[in-house]
Amino acid sequence: AQKITQTQPGMFVQEKEAVTLDCTYDTSDPSYGLFWYKQPSSGEMIFLIYQGSYDQQNATEGRYSLNFQKARKSANLVISASQLGDSAMYFCAMRPTMDSSYKLIFGSGTRLLVRP
Amino acid sequence: EAQVTQNPRYLITVTGKKLTVTCSQNMNHEYMSWYRQDPGLGLRQIYYSMNVEVTDKGDVPEGYKVSRKEKRNFPLILESPSPNQTSLYFCASSLFGQSHNEQFFGPGTRLTVL
Numbered sequence: 001a002q003k004i005t006q007t008q009p010g011m012f013v014q015e016k017e018a019v020t021l022d023c024t025y026d027t028s029d030p031s032y033g034l035f036w037y038k039q040p041s042s043g044e045m046i047f048l049i050y051q052g053s054y055d056q057q058n059a060t061e062g063r064y065s066l067n068f069q070k071a072r073k074s075a076n077l078v079i080s081a082s083q084l085g086d087s088a089m090y091f092c093a094m095r096p097t098m099d100s101s102y103k104l105i106f107g108s109g110t111r112l113l114v115r116p
Numbered sequence: 117e118a119q120v121t122q123n124p125r126y127l128i129t130v131t132g133k134k135l136t137v138t139c140s141q142n143m144n145h146e147y148m149s150w151y152r153q154d155p156g157l158g159l160r161q162i163y164y165s166m167n168v169e170v171t172d173k174g175d176v177p178e179g180y181k182v183s184r185k186e187k188r189n190f191p192l193i194l195e196s197p198s199p200n201q202t203s204l205y206f207c208a209s210s211l212f213g214q215s216h217n218e219q220f221f222g223p224g225t226r227l228t229v230l
Contacts, residue, residue, distance in 0.1 A: 004158070033215035045159075045206060045221035052216055091158060097215045101174060102147055102166070104208075104219055106158035 002027045002099070004092050004107035012113050013082045020067070021077040021110045023092030031097035034075040035104065036066065039089040048090075051075060079112075087114045118143045120222035122207050128228045129197055137192045137225050139207030147212040148190040149174070149219070150182065153204040162205075165190055166212060197229040 003026045013019035025034065036048040051059045051066045059066040067076040079086055089111050093104040120141045129135055141148065149164040151174075161174030165184040179201055181193040190209075194201060207222040 031215060035218070037221075043204065043224045043226070045208075045224075047218050047220075050216055050218065093159075095215055101161065101164055101172065102210075102212060103149060103161040103164060103174060104151075104159070106151075106160070108156050108158045 002029070002094065002096055002105050004094050004105055006092055006107035006110050008110045009108075010111045010113070012115055013079075013086075015084060015114055015116050016081055018078060018080045019082055019112065021079070021090050021092075021112065023075045023077065023107060025073050025075060025092075025094050027094060027096050029096035029098045033095045033097070034066070034068070035093040035095070036064070036075075036077045037091045037093060038086075039091065039109070040085075041088070045091075049077070082114045084114050084116060087112060118220070120207055120209050120220050122205075122222035122225050124225060125223060126226050128230065130230050131198055132196050135194050135197060135227075137194075137205060137207075137227070139190045139192065139222055140188050141190075141207075141209040141220070142188065143209060143220065144187065145209040145211055145220075146187070147217075147219075148184065148207065148209045150180070150190070150192050151206045151208065152176065153206065153224075159206060162192070197227075199229050201227065202229045203227060 034051045038046040150162040151159040163182040165171045205225045208219040210219040
């Protein structure tokens with residue numbers, strides 16, 4: 001079964017510290033994409049970062065980096081130097097290339113609260 | 117500005133009263149999709165469309181209909197809404213074909229069915 005698991009329903013982090021949000025995935029497809037989205041309290045879905053299953057290097061986008069460990073089937077999001085505006089819900093998602101629906105498979109999300 | 121728009125943003129209705137949520141994108145994307153978001157379940161795909169006049173069921177299609185008569189529009193239709201369709205709905209669009217293609221999401225429609 002194709003599945004994304006986010007085991008941390010909620011997390012706290014102190015402002016300016018780094019935080020890691022966990023994501024593990026399950027797929028039999030040899031080719032897939034992994035995405036992280038941020039959902040602030042206003043509700044919109046904001047794309048953060050993408051990692052391809054054949055990418056040799058971990059993806060980075062500003063303060064966001066993706067710790068991709070293919071053998072462990074994990075794709076953890078690392079946010080460096082947390083800011084108050086990082087408080088939001090974070091979703092990990094996967095798109096198996098062979099899935100004809102081209103859909104994103106989402107995890108249940110992790111709510112991050114940044115403390116001042 | 118490249119965007120996906122949805123209307124209405126908020127809707128409270130009663131059981132059985134037909135409603136339509138509109139979705140429009142201005143990026144000339146072939147692929148469009150509807151998701152619903154429920155607490156603890158993340159987002160789940162309802163229907164998707166690969167191009168004009170090509171639509172197919174996602175993971176949770178029961179109680180919904182869609183149409184794709186124009187490339188930019190992909191309305192979601194609830195013929196006879198029920199309380200279990202109370203949810204946050206997102207329309208998304210993307211180019212089709214590559215695994216790295218980002219899906220652009222609309223702002224969401226919060227639907228309550230009484």
